[in-house]
Every structure is written in C-alpha cells, then in structure tokens.
C-alpha cells in the first residue's frame with residue numbers, strides 16, 4: 409500500500425464522518441450562506457475535535473468570502489482545506505539525527521498512549537531505511553512491558569537491552585546506548601514507563617535518563633517524542649500538556665488515529681503544543697507509522713468528497 413493510501417486508511421473514520429456530514433449540508437446544488445448554514449457547518453467541524461477556535465476560524469472565513477451568496481460544496485471544501493492547511497502548518501520535520509555516534513530517541517507519554525507500539529514501528533521504519541537499531545526497555549516498572557518490547561524486537565529483528573525487574577531505567581538507557589555505540593548502531597530508542605505529569609518522582613526519573621544519555625553522546629537525547637492517544641481527543645491533549653512541559657519533548661507521535669473519528673484533534677495539538685507532529689500511528693502492525701506531512705494529511709481528510717457517491 410502506498411503512503412497516501414495508508415494515511416487515507418488511518419483517517420477513514422474521521423474522513424467518513426466529516427465528508428458525509430458536509431455533503432449532507434449541501435442537499436441540492438448549493439446553499440445560501442447565512443447564519444443557519446454557518447452554524448451547521450461549525451457543528452460538523454467541531455465533531456472532529458478540531459476545537460472551537462479553529463472551527464470558528466473556518467466559519468468566519470466562509471462567512472467573509474460567501475455571506476449572502478450561494479456556495480457550492482467544492483468551494484466550501486477548498487476554503488476548509490486551505491484553512492486546515494494553515495492551521496497545521498509546520499516546518500518539515502525529519503528526525504534530528506546525531507552528527508556522530510548513535511541518535512538517541514527517548515519516547516515518553518501517559519499510560520497506554522501507544523509508546524511501546526510506536527517504538528516498534530519507529531524501529532521498523534529505521535531498519536527499512538538501512539539503519540541499525542538498539543532498543544532500551546526503560547519501562548522497568550512493569551515486567552510485562554519489557555516482555556512486550558522484547559517480542560517486538562524479535563519480530564522486527566532489532567537488538568534490545570533489558571534490565572532486571574524494578575532496575576533503574578537510567579541504567580538500562582545507559583547500557584542500551586553503550587551497546588549502540590559498541591555495535592555501531594545508528595539509532596537507539598528508549599522506552600519509558602507510562603507516567604503522569606503529577607508524579608514528580610517519575611519526572612525525575614526521566615530527567616535522569618536524559619542526563620545519563622547526554623553524558624554518553626553529545627546532544628543526546630536527540631529527540632524526545634511524546635506519544636499522544638488520538639482516541640482520547642481533546643481530553644488527551646490537556647492531560648499531556650504538563651507532561652510535555654516537564655519532559656523537554658521535541659516532537660509528537662499521534663497514535664491510534666485509525667481508531668477515531670476525531671482525527672481533527674491534530675489541529676489543537678499543533679496549536680496548543682509548540683511541537684511538530686512527527687509521525688502518526690494508523691494501526692497496530694509494525695508498518696503502521698506514517699511521517700506526518702500536512703498536504704497529504706489534509707487531502708486524506710477530505711478524500712471522500714472528491715468522489716461523491
């Protein structure tokens with residue numbers, strides 16, 4: 409499956425709701441743009457969890473351009489797409505790779521957001537790029553977490569460093585980076601425990617991981633990726649805010665996009681965090697991680713409308 413088709417598939421739930429509703433808004437050949445129309449459009453947009461602010465911006469834009477005139481679906485569609493592109497705009501964000509030595513990527517996020525699965529997918533992506541990868545099972549809090557990552561490592565065919573139960577995550581991270589250096593691996597990805605921003609001790613643990621790997625490789629960690637669960641919608645966004653502030657995150661992975669009709673949540677995420685969205689997760693298989701790119705994302709979001717049934 410091509411890249412665009414994978415994004416499209418991942419966004420299918422959101423796109424279906426969005427496009428069906430917008431098409432329903434245009435019963436006949438067009439609609440007069442008045443307060444009633446604008447209110448209906450606003451309600452549809454808000455359903456995707458894009459947030460009241462962005463939905464209002466789109467409503468205002470259509471009001472400014474078309475009020476008192478008849479608007480056709482394709483015109484509305486173009487205005488909405490353009491506005492969403494503006495709202496999502498971010499500099500192109502490839503991962504920052506180390507100038508020398510392994511690139512160290514620490515993956516953080518609240519409980520169950522999709523960290524471990526995203527690490528497996530990211531490892532897969534790096535491996536298909538011809539890079540050698542070492543994983544560090546830094547979530548030593550739960551035995552099952554180490555097991556989960558170990559199974560992934562075997563499945564994908566990358567090395568993994570684990571510690572004994574309840575061992576210091578920073579020491580696992582240290583050993584993982586050491587192994588990556590010794591083996592000449594290009595990438596070392598560190599898993600961390602599911603944690604909440606209110607748990608000060610866990611934040612300290614993360615700080616220690618950062619310090620330890622920073623002493624091993626200049627500039628490490630090169631990326632601290634915050635994994636957010638798209639199915640949590642706006643709720644997950646606010647939960648994650650304190651977390652991202654405390655953890656020094658450099659980018660966002662939006663996991664489980666395929667599981668929600670609220671894929672519009674990527675808009676408040678871009679607006680509320682001063683962080684680029686680097687990847688989106690579109691399934692549970694190792695290849696289900698896609699680089700986030702605004703234009704194809706927006707096209708996929710409105711793809712249904714291009715072939716009205």
Ligand SMILES: Nc1nc2c(ncn2[C@@H]2O[C@H](COP(=O)(O)OP(=O)(O)OP(=O)(O)O)[C@@H](O)[C@H]2O)c(=O)[nH]1
Pocket residue numbers: 517518519520521522523524525526547553601602603663664665666667688689690691692696
């Ligand atoms: N459909 C879908 N499911 C996903 C995706 N990413 C993760 N999951 C599922 O979400 C669940 C939690 O994922 P994990 O990777 O274990 O999450 P975690 O953040 O490591 O969880 P903790 O270690 O408990 O904090 C698993 O059942 C995954 O299969 C995705 O992109 N799409």
Ligand SMILES: [Mg+2]
Pocket residue numbers: 523524525547553602
């Ligand atoms: Mg995990």
